Amino acid sequence: MINKIKKNLSKNMLLYTLIAIVLGILLGYVFNMKSLSNLTIPIVFVMIYPMMVNLSLSSLKKIKESKKPLIQAIILNFVFAPALMYLLTTLFATSPQMKLAMMLLSIAPASSMGLGYIGLGEGHMISGAIIVAVAFILSIFVYPLVGRYLIAGTSLSVPTSLILQNLLVILVIPLILGIITREYIERKHGAEKFLNIKPYFSSLTLIALYLLIFVIFAAKSKLILNNLVDIWLLLPIALLFYGTTIFLVLLFNKHVFKFEYGHHQSVVFTTVSKNIALTIAILVSVFGKEGQYMAVFPAIVVLFQAPLLMVYLKFSKKIKKWFEK
Numbered sequence: 001m002i003n004k005i006k007k008n009l010s011k012n013m014l015l016y017t018l019i020a021i022v023l024g025i026l027l028g029y030v031f032n033m034k035s036l037s038n039l040t041i042p043i044v045f046v047m048i049y050p051m052m053v054n055l056s057l058s059s060l061k062k063i064k065e066s067k068k069p070l071i072q073a074i075i076l077n078f079v080f081a082p083a084l085m086y087l088l089t090t091l092f093a094t095s096p097q098m099k100l101a102m103m104l105l106s107i108a109p110a111s112s113m114g115l116g117y118i119g120l121g122e123g124h125m126i127s128g129a130i131i132v133a134v135a136f137i138l139s140i141f142v143y144p145l146v147g148r149y150l151i152a153g154t155s156l157s158v159p160t161s162l163i164l165q166n167l168l169v170i171l172v173i174p175l176i177l178g179i180i181t182r183e184y185i186e187r188k189h190g191a192e193k194f195l196n197i198k199p200y201f202s203s204l205t206l207i208a209l210y211l212l213i214f215v216i217f218a219a220k221s222k223l224i225l226n227n228l229v230d231i232w233l234l235l236p237i238a239l240l241f242y243g244t245t246i247f248l249v250l251l252f253n254k255h256v257f258k259f260e261y262g263h264h265q266s267v268v269f270t271t272v273s274k275n276i277a278l279t280i281a282i283l284v285s286v287f288g289k290e291g292q293y294m295a296v297f298p299a300i301v302v303l304f305q306a307p308l309l310m311v312y313l314k315f316s317k318k319i320k321k322w323f324e325k
Helices: 002-011 013-030 034-053 058-090 095-108 114-120 127-150 162-191 191-219 221-225 230-258 263-269 275-292 296-314 316-323
Strands: none
Touching: 002 013, 002 191, 013 058, 013 221, 013 296, 034 114, 034 162, 034 191, 058 095, 058 127, 058 230, 058 263, 095 127, 095 230, 095 275, 095 296, 114 127, 114 162, 114 191, 114 263, 127 162, 127 263, 162 191, 191 221, 191 296, 191 316, 230 263, 230 296, 230 316, 263 296, 263 316, 275 296, 296 316
């Protein structure tokens, strides 16, 4: 029974994503659902924790294998991404405010959903966890540098507490509890028992993912519908940014770096998915009222980021076969 539920949730991924988005926008417009954003952190934890249960103490020995994916991910996140975003925002002649907001978004570390995507896409969770941890820590130093050298001497204050909170909720606590859970089940009931209940964890992650998408769009429904002009302007920028990054990473990891599929997935989902909440927090805290206006742009990107990554996730099995050729 549970295997059928898991198969259905995976097979109809795009359908359930679309339903979650439409319901979120409609209900969020009719009712005031801004308060739902307070549920984001708990739902993220419920989504990522089951994926961490798949890890074992023995799998931590593979940390050394994560060196190359880590280096590539850091270069992608802090060098390639801002360069590409600068090119796109210049090409489409965006306003200075939109360019600044999108530049800050481009160097943001992985979104809270990043590790969940890796688990669902059968990626290398250890590599993903290391990339997320290092990117978050580096962002503490990178954001002030961006402010000083790219934004006319502006000194960006980084919400370190928010960064640490993200690290705890989407990485440290789920990782520790996940490994403890698996070790307990295997020692108490045996490895076979763990394999029998494993589909329950995957199904829980998928359900939490769809719920999270609904909550995100319900909380931002009125913002999205009140800024349709900006949506149309951001649409080609987002499509080109995400599409170009994924396409190039696919080609380079397959033909140049010769990465195995799991490491490739860990790089894609930790560099392409951006932490929109962190970007918004920086804009609002540093630029005040103008920052509140600029925060609309990364908030709208939610409309593109989640569906595009879900489409990529839908094709993960075909990508895996391509990497195994």
